[in-house]
Amino acid sequence: MASQWIRALACAVIVLCVLGGWGLAADDATTAPETASPIGEAAAQSSGFAAAAPRGRWDPAAGSGEIVLDNGSYYSVFQGEADVEAWYDTTGRDVTGTVLEGEAGRSEGxxxxxxxxxxxxxxxxxxxxxxxxVRVQEPRIRTVTLYNSVGTELEDPSELQREESLLVVVDWNYAAAEDLQVDLIDHDGNLSIEREVLSTDPTEAQSDRLPDGVDADTLAREEQGLGSTNASTASWLFDLGAVDDGTYTLRIEGVDDLTTDEAAETFRFTVGTDATPAASPTPTASPTPTASPTETASPTATPTTSPTATPTASPTETTSPTTPAGSPGPTERPTTSSPAPTTASPSGTEPPTQPTTTEEPGFGVTAAIAALVVVLLQALRVRRR
Incomplete structure (x- = not known):
């Protein structure tokens, strides 16, 4: 009987050891901290820089920021650009100072x-x-289109009627690098007066000429582009009824560095010269080929007069031109600052945060208790025998 009791006790001990070891192994697998990725913080930075290529870290309203390049897309940059805070590759490596070599054409070698x-x-x-x-391009304004009050495109804006409104629509190839600004210069006083002349009230015909998605409120913004209006075209509306008679210069250029050569466009025109005479010209009779020599009748030709241009929906107020609230002054620039570049270096990564583990009873403890109960029950059975 004693030997049976001993065998039962030995079996219980074996079961306890096996189940207890299994429970401890299960507990270790659950509570062990996760192994940190060998890439660590650099992996997150790589994704961010790749997504930002090439101008996601650039502010076109200020013409400054960071540029990200990859190894096959030949992203565009422009002659004369400045305020480049840093150059990166798509892994986040700072490549400022790297020298590249031209591959073909004018840049070869x-x-x-x-x-x-x-x-x-x-x-x-x-x-x-x-x-x-990378691809280096010449910055240029592609097109400037001018429309009068009735939506007619003007090929020569050198002379405009005083009661006209002038719609200007511009497309430029360096929209990703810099926004555009407009200046209207009064030659009599050599003053920039665009703030007093810009309007938000286009005629119906002019509204039809606006690019899709352009809000009339933006027509009076002196600076326009991806940074200012989130649009890659610029549209301005000038109320010429709000200016005095005289000669004016309209100048369009980049807001920062791109202001020379083909990156800028200039027009000169005169307002209020009354090109159409107030009086009708004296009619001159044209000889009638079939008239007999004895005919002395006065010529019946109706004198042809130049039609007087009738402004369509042109603003009538000349003393208080419409100016949108909050519109900047003639020489003001937007105060938006360049987004702060990420200062974390790809190599300067913080150690990964270790997960906090808590000790709780695992499967091993439960198994041990169950085995102990089995041993006690077996011992009682043996004693009863």
């Missing part, structure tokens, strides 16, 4: 250093090196 400014005379073309690619 030419060096291009990734620095804080792009030389205005940097040969345009494609450059590559160190797993980086």
């Amino acid at each position: 030419e060096p291009f250093r990734l620095s804080s400014a792009i030389p205005a005379d940097q040969p345009p073309g494609r450059y590559a090196g160190d797993d980086l690619t």
Whole structure:
């Protein structure tokens, strides 16, 4: 009987050891901290920089920020750009100072250093090196289209009627780099008066000429573009009834560095010259080929007079031109600042945060208790025998 009791006790001990070890292993697998990724913080930065390429870290309203390049897209930058805070690749590596080499055309064999400014005379073309690619372009205004009050496109705006309104629609190739600004200069006083002349009240015909999605309220914004209006075209409306007679210059250019050569456009025109005479010209009779020599009848030709231009829905107030609230002054610039660049270096990563573990009874403790109960029951059975 004693030997049976001993065998029962031995079996219980074996079961206790096996189940207890299993429970401890299960507890260890559950509470062990996760192994940190070998990439760590750099992985998150890589994703961010790749998504930001090439101008996601750039402010076109100020013409400054960071540029991200990859190894095959040949993202565009422009001659004369400055205020480049840093150049990165898509992994977050700072590549400022890297020298690329021109591949073809005017840029072939030419060096291009990734620095804080792009030389205005940097040969345009494609450059590559160190797993980086970029394309240098000449900044230019592609098109400027002018429409009068009845929506007619003006090929020569040199002379406009005083009661006209003038719609200006502009497209430029460096919208990602810089917004555009407009100046209307009064030659009599050499003053920039666009703030007093810009309007938000286009005629119906002019509204039909606006690009899709353009709000009339933006027509009086002196600065327009991706940073100011989130649009890659610019549209301005000038109420010429709000200006005095005289000669004016309309100038369109970038808000920061891109203000020369084809990056800018200038028009000169005269307002209020009354090109159409108030009096009708004296009619002159045209000889009638079939008239007999004895006919002395006065000519019946109706004198032709130049039609007087009738403004369509032109603003009539001349003393208080419509100016949208909060519109900046003639020489003001938007106060939006460049977004602060991410200062974390890809190599300066913080140690991963270790998960907090808590000790709780696992499967091993439960198994041990169950085994102990089995041993006690078996011992009682043996004693009864």
